Amino acid sequence: xxxxxxxxxxxxxxxxxxxxxxxxxxxxxxxxxxxxxxxxxxxxxxxxxxxxxxxxxxxxxxxxxxxxxxxxxxxxxxxxxxxxxxxxxxxxxxxxxxxxxxxxxxxxxxxxxxxxxxxxxxxxxxxxxxxxxxxxxxxxxxxxxxxxxxxxxxxxxxxxxxxxxxxxxxxxxxxxxxxxxxxxxxxxxxxxxxxxxxxxxxxxxxxxxxxxxxxxxxxxxxxxxxxxxxxxxxxxxxxxxxxxxxxxxxxxxxxxxxxxxxxxxxxxxxxxxxxxxxxxxxxxxx
Amino acid sequence: xxxxxxxxxxxxxxxxxxxxxxxxxxxxxxxxxxxxxxxxxxxxxxxxxxxxxxxxxxxxxxxxxxxxxxxxxxxxxxxxxxxxxxxxxxxxxxxxxxxxxxxxxxxxxxxxxxxxxxxxxxxxxxxxxxxxxxxxxxxxxxxxxxxxxxxxxxxxxxxxxxxxxxxxxxxxxxxxxxxxxxxxxxxxxxxxxxxxxxxxxxxxxxxxxxxxxxxxxxxxxxxxxxxxxxxxxxxxxxxxxxxxxxxxxxxxxxxxxxxxxxxxxxxxxxxxxxxxxxxxxxxxxxxxxxxxxxxxxxxxxxxxxxxxxxxxxxxxxxxxxxxxxxxxxxxxxxxxxxxxxxxxxxxxxxxxxxxxxxxxxxxxxxxxxxxxxxxxxxxxxxxxxxxxxxxxxxxxxxxxxxxxxxxxxxxxxxxxxxxxxxxxxxxxxxxxxxxxxxxxxxxxxxxxxxxxxxxxxxxxxxxxxxxxx
Numbered sequence: 001x002x003x004x005x006x007x008x009x010x011x012x013x014x015x016x017x018x019x020x021x022x023x024x025x026x027x028x029x030x031x032x033x034x035x036x037x038x039x040x041x042x043x044x045x046x047x048x049x050x051x052x053x054x055x056x057x058x059x060x061x062x063x064x065x066x067x068x069x070x071x072x073x074x075x076x077x078x079x080x081x082x083x084x085x086x087x088x089x090x091x092x093x094x095x096x097x098x099x100x101x102x103x104x105x106x107x108x109x110x111x112x113x114x115x116x117x118x119x120x121x122x123x124x125x126x127x128x129x130x131x132x133x134x135x136x137x138x139x140x141x142x143x144x145x146x147x148x149x150x151x152x153x154x155x156x157x158x159x160x161x162x163x164x165x166x167x168x169x170x171x172x173x174x175x176x177x178x179x180x181x182x183x184x185x186x187x188x189x190x191x192x193x194x195x196x197x198x199x200x201x202x203x204x205x206x207x208x209x210x211x212x213x214x215x216x217x218x219x220x221x222x223x224x225x226x227x228x229x230x231x232x233x234x235x236x237x238x239x240x241x242x243x244x245x246x247x248x249x250x251x252x253x254x255x256x257x258x259x260x261x262x263x264x265x266x267x268x269x270x271x272x273x274x275x276x277x278x279x280x281x282x283x284x285x286x
Numbered sequence: 287x288x289x290x291x292x293x294x295x296x297x298x299x300x301x302x303x304x305x306x307x308x309x310x311x312x313x314x315x316x317x318x319x320x321x322x323x324x325x326x327x328x329x330x331x332x333x334x335x336x337x338x339x340x341x342x343x344x345x346x347x348x349x350x351x352x353x354x355x356x357x358x359x360x361x362x363x364x365x366x367x368x369x370x371x372x373x374x375x376x377x378x379x380x381x382x383x384x385x386x387x388x389x390x391x392x393x394x395x396x397x398x399x400x401x402x403x404x405x406x407x408x409x410x411x412x413x414x415x416x417x418x419x420x421x422x423x424x425x426x427x428x429x430x431x432x433x434x435x436x437x438x439x440x441x442x443x444x445x446x447x448x449x450x451x452x453x454x455x456x457x458x459x460x461x462x463x464x465x466x467x468x469x470x471x472x473x474x475x476x477x478x479x480x481x482x483x484x485x486x487x488x489x490x491x492x493x494x495x496x497x498x499x500x501x502x503x504x505x506x507x508x509x510x511x512x513x514x515x516x517x518x519x520x521x522x523x524x525x526x527x528x529x530x531x532x533x534x535x536x537x538x539x540x541x542x543x544x545x546x547x548x549x550x551x552x553x554x555x556x557x558x559x560x561x562x563x564x565x566x567x568x569x570x571x572x573x574x575x576x577x578x579x580x581x582x583x584x585x586x587x588x589x590x591x592x593x594x595x596x597x598x599x600x601x602x603x604x605x606x607x608x609x610x611x612x613x614x615x616x617x618x619x620x621x622x623x624x625x626x627x628x629x630x631x632x633x634x635x636x637x638x639x640x641x642x643x644x645x646x647x648x649x650x651x652x653x654x655x656x657x658x659x660x661x662x663x664x665x666x667x668x669x670x671x672x673x674x675x676x677x678x679x680x681x682x683x684x685x686x687x688x689x690x691x692x693x694x695x696x697x698x699x700x701x702x703x704x705x706x707x708x709x710x711x712x713x714x715x716x717x718x719x720x721x722x723x724x725x726x727x728x729x730x731x732x733x734x735x736x737x738x739x740x741x742x743x744x745x746x747x748x749x750x751x752x753x754x755x
Contacts, residue, residue: 039431040409040413041409041412041413041431124578124583140575141574141575141578142578143577143578144521144575144576144577144578144734145577145734230522232522232524232577232578232730233521233522233577233578233730233731233734234577234727234728234730234731234734234736235723235727246719246723249405249406250718250719250722250723251718251719251723252405252427252431252718252719
């Protein structure tokens with residue numbers, strides 16, 4: 001802490017500056033614009049809370065919030081489950097450890113847009129053909145109903161992000177002192193007991209981080225949504241981010257979209273902060 | 287507080303480091319709290335460094351005023367910002383030719399594609415002061431939005447030669463505020479070979495009843511013809527449902543006049559039943575499920591591989607079909623008008639975009655911009671490029687129809703010259719976003735069985751009225 005002198009701030013300046021220029025300033029501007037009738041170029045009128053009042057009457061926006069919430073719950077559970085599962089798998093001292101880590105992490109390196117199109121092909125053509133061949137009705141017509149669109153998105157996101165979450169869990173798993181586990185083994189603890197009583201509590205901080213990442217990510221998803229379903233059918237798989245973009249650029253209601261974004265920000269921030277707060281309480285000290 | 291996480295510094299694993307960084311980011315708030323306790327000196331130094339950097343930043347960006355620069359001396363610089371990515375290279379080649387012919391003019395071309403992206407980028411460049419001298423506007427709503435920037439181009443030759451009806455969207459009193467890019471038209475694109483094999487002649491398809499009979503005939507011979515279905519209805523594409531299909535049945539109630547639709551307070555759906563009938567016909571004879579069927583499946587997969595007999599699309603599909611099957615594209619497909627009662631034998635054609643000249647640019651630049659656009663559409667070099675390189679359907683008279691690159695465009699230009707097109711894509715004049723986000727979405731709901739037709743009409747009307755209050 002002693003070295004927070006001039007040079008400390010000097011080195012920090014580029015970051016603070018760019019952060020405030022690209023995040024803070026636009027945020028403040030956007031917040032102000034959300035109270036006006038801004039059309040992207042000029043704001044001629046101050047509307048007060050009118051945008052916010054209209055917003056709560058917007059059925060599409062409410063539907064998209066609900067859809068996003070459902071999506072976030074499902075994908076957070078699935079992602080953490082998969083991430084931890086994969087991490088346990090690749091920390092088992094198998095020969096293929098490094099290869100598997102790479103393979104599992106790989107989807108994360110492909111852009112969301114491309115992934116969306118790839119999975120669109122898989123869901124529609126591959127699933128469809130397999131379904132037809134084997135006579136499984138459930139595999140045909142994917143993405144043409146709300147339910148399949150929803151699960152399509154969950155599958156896509158889980159597949160993409162599980163490797164990333166896996167990396168976080170690996171870091172914690174590898175730091176669990178071996179002596180603790182050995183001692184428990186000698187005491188006659190079964191492998192499930194060891195996992196339940198030693199491994200699990202010790203990776204709790206990883207839950208905090210992964211939950212935060214998956215939660216905020218699931219709420220803000222846009223590109224996967226755009227390329228996989230584009231909100232279809234009939235905008236029923238439209239997430240909040242997409243609803244905001246459409247309001248702004250398709251319907252050209254910039255200020256209204258901005259007010260939606262402010263509400264969205266508040267929701268995401270509230271959820272994320274609550275989650276971090278509760279998870280932090282559960283972590284154990286060694 | 288020593289939590290487990292910090293232990294990971296000891297091991298030298300990269301994953302640990304990565305994780306550590308996440309941890310630090312997430313809980314940076316805690317660090318900030320500590321830093322606030324530091325002395326006032328830190329705060330002062332922070333502020334001074336901050337200010338210094340801002341000065342430095344402002345210093346680098348506040349020089350060169352572009353507008354002054356563009357008209358200085360004999361050299362005139364025109365900045366063009368256009369949206370049609372498909373013609374980017376060809377357009378730049380044409381610009382090069384113009385620059386060679388006119389040494390005093392320098393033209394910079396910037397292309398940003400795709401409807402939404404272009405609009406957003408254009409808006410950004412205007413609000414940031416980097417205004418282009420020539421740009422594109424769509425329907426009346428974007429004309430209104432950019433009204434103060436639009437120069438009157440009625441004194442150009444191109445305006446004189448434009449095809450009747452193509453300028454309605456950009457006419458304001460005596461002023462003409464834009465020049466049409468090109469024309470585009472749509473209808474039922476059919477596979478000639480399949481029609482022939484089924485014993486159908488397109489001359490026999492004039493009225494809606496004829497179309498119905500033809501569809502039934504094709505449907506009964508599906509196996510024999512080797513097709514999956516008669517149509518491929520791309521229910522995923524809200525623009526096909528909400529813009530194109532609907533437009534044919536909405537335009538008549540506004541007398542095919544974009545301006546009338548733009549000022550309309552309500553929409554009656556006078557031809558709503560015909561729209562329903564036509565949609566049902568396509569839906570019940572289409573490859574299923576329609577709601578996940580998109581444009582590329584419709585055109586590239588199903589039509590190009592000859593799995594369907596007809597699709598409702600426009601001349602723009604030519605290139606996609608050509609990539610899949612050149613033979614089919616050049617000789618194997620034709621376009622038929624959709625029979626709308628009272629308008630049989632007419633193809634809906636329209637101008638998707640207009641060239642606009644920025645009236646706030648320097649006077650000399652405005653004139654040079656107009657000269658360039660005039661040259662592009664009226665000189666011989668320009669005309670050749672428009673037809674052969676851009677592969678446009680011209681929105682101007684006096685072009686040699688036989689030189690039009692593809693058969694669909696050729697047919698549409700012939701319809702246009704003979705006065706058999708319905709000028710007026712009134713969907714450009716509906717409340718912004720209404721076609722796709724309201725009507726298109728409602729049609730999707732109707733197709734999936736979640737919405738009754740009467741509700742579709744009433745809900746869509748209500749939204750129109752709400753937007754036009």
